[in-house]
Amino acid sequence: MSTNGVERKRIRLTVNGAPVEREVEARLLLSDFLRHELGLTGTHVGCEHGVCGACTVLVDGEPARSCLMFAIQADGHIVETVEGLAASDDALHPLQRAFWEKHGLQCGYCTPGMLMVLKAFLAENPNPTEGEVREAISGNLCRCTGYQNIVEAALEAARLLRQHS
C-alpha cells in the first residue's frame, strides 16, 4: 500500500490485552508507534539507541527495547506497556505500589522501563537477591535516585507478589 510513494503495511497486534490494527511505514519504531499512533505515552524515549532502557516494553512476555524494534516487527505479537500494569486507576500493580511506598522514583522518567523489566524478571525469579535485582536493572539508567530505592522497591514488590500468589 502506498501514500505519496511511501510504502505502508497493515499490522495486527495485541497491546495491553486489546487487539490493534494500523497501517504503518516500515521505518516507524515500535516506541513511536506506541506513543504517537496509540497515544500510550507511558513508554518513554530517552536515547533511541538501546542504552537508557526508558522505552522497555514486554513483547510476548519478554522485556525488549521498543526503540530497537520496528512496529512492523511486532505484527502478530503481544505487547505490554506500563499502561497495562494496573488493573484500574485506583488499584496499582504490586510493583507500582512498592515503587510508591519505597520512593523508587523521583522525576519518573526511567520508571516505566524499570517497572516493565522488573515485571518480567520477578515472574522468572520471584525471590531474588539484591545482587540479582541490580543485574536485572543494569540496562536501565536512572539519573535521579542513585538506584538504592529502586532496588528496595523491587525487593518489596517481590515480597508483595509472593504474598499475592
Place this chain on the structure above:
Amino acid sequence: MKPARFVYHAPTTLEATVQLLAELNVEAKLLAGGQSLIPMLNMRLVRPGHLIDLQHVSELAGIHERDGGIAIGAMTRQRQVERSPLVAERIPLLAEAVRHVGHLPIRTRGTIGGSIAHADPAAELPGVLLALDGTVHLVSVKGERTVAARDFFVDILTTAAEPDELVREVWFPRLPERSGSAWLEVARRHGDYALVGIGAVVTLADDGQAVAEARLCFISVAARPVRATQVEAALRGAPVTPATWRQAGALVQEELDPPADLHASAHYRRYVAGVLAERALELAARRAQEGAGR
C-alpha cells in the same frame, strides 16, 4: 534520530532469503535482532535501501547436536542460548559468556548470528567461537561454505562473509576429555562492553598434573578477537601450579598490544589482560580437575 526510508522484506524461507540477498546485494542489510543495526539506522550511520528481516525464517533458529559438537542457528536469540540446558552442559564457556552480552532486554532480541556477523572486537560471542575453534556456516545462492573462526573475523566489524552471504549457523566442537573452561571480563558495569575479556580452555594431561593444551582468547584488545598463541605454546606441558598461571599472565602482557581509547589506556588493558589470564587459567584448570567444565 529516525531511520531513513527503506523497503522492508520479510521472507519466510532460507531459499527466498538468499535469493533476495543475491538480487539486492549491497543495497540490502539483513535484520536479525536489530540490537546493533537499529541503533546505527536510528543514527543514520547506515542507510540501506532495503532491510531483509530474518525473524520469520524458522530454518535459521534452534540448537542441536551435529558432528559431535553443537550447532546453533543464526536466529537463535542470545536469551535462548543463555537458557539452553544443552549449551550449559556441552558448551559451558558459551553459557558463561553470553550472560555478559548487553542486558536482559538486549539478549531477548539479539541473536547469535547477528553478534558473530557484526564482529565487534569487544563482543563476547566471537571470542567464545575463536577460543573453542568453532566454525561459521555461510550460505548464498552459489551454495554453502564453512569458515573457521580464526579466518572469519578479519577486522573491526569486518568478516570473511561476502555481501551476498548469510550466516546460517555457528558450530562449536566438543572439548577433549579432561578439559575445563572459564570466561572472565572487566567492564564498568555488568552488561557493558568489556574493557578486556578472556575465554580460557585448559586440557590436562592423562595424569592430571600437567597442561596438555591451553587456549587463551581475548576480546577488546585488538581489531578482532585474538588468541595468545605464544603463551599457549609456552603452557604446553607446564605443571598445574599457581606459578604456571602467574607466569602465563606475565607473558600475556608481553604478547598483547592493546589499543588505547576513551574507555581505557593501553597500559591498563594490558595489565588487566594479564590478571584475567592468570585467574581464568586457574579456574579452567580447576574445572578440568573437577570434571565440571566441559
